[in-house]
Amino acid sequence: MNRFDYVRPATFAEAIAAASEPGAAYLAGGTNLLDLMKGGIVRPGRLVDVSRLPGLGAIEWLADGGVRIGALVRNSDLAHDSEFARRFPAVAEALLSGASAQLRNMATVGGNLLQRTRCAHFYDVAGACNKRAPGAGCEARGGEARNAAVLGWSEHCIATHPSDFCVALVALDAVVEIAGQGGEYQVPLEDFHRLPGETPGQESVLEPGELIIAVRLPAQAASFSRHARYLKIRDRTSFAFAVASAAAALRIEQGAIAAARIALGGVAPKPWRARLAERALIGVGPDRTHFDRAAEAALADARPSGDNAFKIELARRIVARALALAAAGTPARLPALPGSPFSPVAGVLHV
Amino acid sequence: MTEPSASPRPIRVSVNGVDHERTVEPRLLLSDFLRHDLGLTGTHVGCEHGVCGACTVAFDDQPVRSCLMFAVQADGHRIGTIEGMADGETLHPLQMAFWELSGLQCGFCTPGFLITARDFLARNPDPSEQEVREALSGNLCRCTGYQSIVAAVLEAARRLRQAPLAGLGKS
Numbered sequence A: 001m002n003r004f005d006y007v008r009p010a011t012f013a014e015a016i017a018a019a020s021e022p023g024a025a026y027l028a029g030g031t032n033l034l035d036l037m038k039g040g041i042v043r044p045g046r047l048v049d050v051s052r053l054p055g056l057g058a059i060e061w062l063a064d065g066g067v068r069i070g071a072l073v074r075n076s077d078l079a080h081d082s083e084f085a086r087r088f089p090a091v092a093e094a095l096l097s098g099a100s101a102q103l104r105n106m107a108t109v110g111g112n113l114l115q116r117t118r119c120a121h122f123y124d125v126a127g128a129c130n131k132r133a134p135g136a137g138c139e140a141r142g143g144e145a146r147n148a149a150v151l152g153w154s155e156h157c158i159a160t161h162p163s164d165f166c167v168a169l170v171a172l173d174a175v176v177e178i179a180g181q182g183g184e185y186q187v188p189l190e191d192f193h194r195l196p197g198e199t200p201g202q203e204s205v206l207e208p209g210e211l212i213i214a215v216r217l218p219a220q221a222a223s224f225s226r227h228a229r230y231l232k233i234r235d236r237t238s239f240a241f242a243v244a245s246a247a248a249a250l251r252i253e254q255g256a257i258a259a260a261r262i263a264l265g266g267v268a269p270k271p272w273r274a275r276l277a278e279r280a281l282i283g284v285g286p287d288r289t290h291f292d293r294a295a296e297a298a299l300a301d302a303r304p305s306g307d308n309a310f311k312i313e314l315a316r317r318i319v320a321r322a323l324a325l326a327a328a329g330t331p332a333r334l335p336a337l338p339g340s341p342f343s344p345v346a347g348v349l350h351v
Numbered sequence B: 001m002t003e004p005s006a007s008p009r010p011i012r013v014s015v016n017g018v019d020h021e022r023t024v025e026p027r028l029l030l031s032d033f034l035r036h037d038l039g040l041t042g043t044h045v046g047c048e049h050g051v052c053g054a055c056t057v058a059f060d061d062q063p064v065r066s067c068l069m070f071a072v073q074a075d076g077h078r079i080g081t082i083e084g085m086a087d088g089e090t091l092h093p094l095q096m097a098f099w100e101l102s103g104l105q106c107g108f109c110t111p112g113f114l115i116t117a118r119d120f121l122a123r124n125p126d127p128s129e130q131e132v133r134e135a136l137s138g139n140l141c142r143c144t145g146y147q148s149i150v151a152a153v154l155e156a157a158r159r160l161r162q163a164p165l166a167g168l169g170k171s
Helices: A013-020 A032-039 A077-079 A080-085 A088-096 A109-114 A165-171 A217-224 A274-277 A288-298 A310-328 B030-037 B093-100 B110-121 B129-135 B147-162
Strands: A003-007 A025-028 A046-049 A059-061 A067-070 A175-180 A185-188 A209-218 A228-233 A244-253 A256-265 B009-015 B018-024 B055-059 B062-064 B078-080
Touching: A013 A025, A013 A046, A013 A175, A013 A209, A013 B093, A025 B055, A032 B078, A077 A088, A077 A109, A080 A088, A088 A228, A088 A244, A109 A165, A109 A209, A165 A244, A165 A256, A175 B009, A217 A244, A217 A256, A228 A310, A228 B129, A256 A274, A256 A288, A256 A310, A274 A288, A288 A310, B030 B055, B055 B110, B062 B110, B093 B110, B093 B147, B110 B129, B129 B147
Parallel strands: A003 A046, A025 A046, B009 B078
Antiparallel strands: A059 A067, A067 A209, A175 A185, A175 A209, A228 A244, A244 A256, B009 B018, B055 B062, B055 B078
């Protein structure tokens, strides 16, 4: 691993100043960054350790019923917070379907948003990758594309965003709070990550030195708590990244769907909100025909980026099944295998 | 604020209840600090990128990957390793159950499994088999096929429910 300067700032201002220098990177939990540094995929000249900054580690309940999650809250602490899991069960299920217990104990909320793709070509420093080395080319194109995108990709990059947490968050209108040299501002999570276009190295709206300080969920997100699930297809029952996943949340009033929230994971360069699919469900009954129609709408713009046409049909089925699971009701207790299609939950509909 | 520096930095870490003060390079991994600087070689290093779980230690009582942490991140914190699991000559009930039910063969992965399982049972004293399998999914074993490991954790859970340990799961 390359040598680096290590800075441990005491305030936001010190952190932002130290991280605004070229080659600087923030260190929080480090679970993704250390792996990338060991492989030489990233080589920061300076690490700014924000893990001890005050005021970033709390789960705050807001007066309006929303929640503000400090950027340093650990994935496991958030998922196991009983009030949070009760109000936002799909978010807790998504968190617990990701990584392993040891990683969730270290990984932070802010870091989850900023984790890098798991595209094998991004990790292969001997090969070409536009995300790692702009202009070098994309060796993923034309190759084995099981884990590559079918939505939102470009000729320059077909990598997916690997987060589960972000999928549930984006479905529920999460907002990201950011601090930078110009002060603090906020941006909807849906607009936080950028599509690759011609500049796949620019993955978010963050400018150099800018720091995620919190993620907020609005009060309205909790109105879906009775019908909210996360479903994730992966090559191993646990501790694997999604081939395709979906967060689905419904508000059902008098037998009809009053509101729907749908997002997909594993299929796009960013957590992918499916607004057209949501609209297709307003006012209709929570049944398979309508769920299939919504799933069609969710994948309407999808196209293969390699030998991964199967993911389009797979994702359609995951969306329809996640909706069916959500309609059946949030389980009183999270299944032993969160997000798994193999979980023995009463009322599971088979794909 | 400390001036940025790649030069060695003093840290103070409590490991198994004993305070250690050392001066370390910022890029030194916690796993290497434990093994090389403190001589605690019970923490094993397998894949070195956070997949296999052999390097699992307790960080303020929660299992983490010591190969994905810098030693400077542990400054001021408590670390628990396999060396602190037994009470003198008396093995922890998890260690006893692993021994009696053959929850290990070569033993390379065992410290990571034990640290992970100790925390899991502290939070979930009466788990189902599926919950045990999920809890251990971040630890790889290439010998046992996991059957005997899962059985040992369930057996240890049963014994711990009958005779709880004081300070279980604490480092």
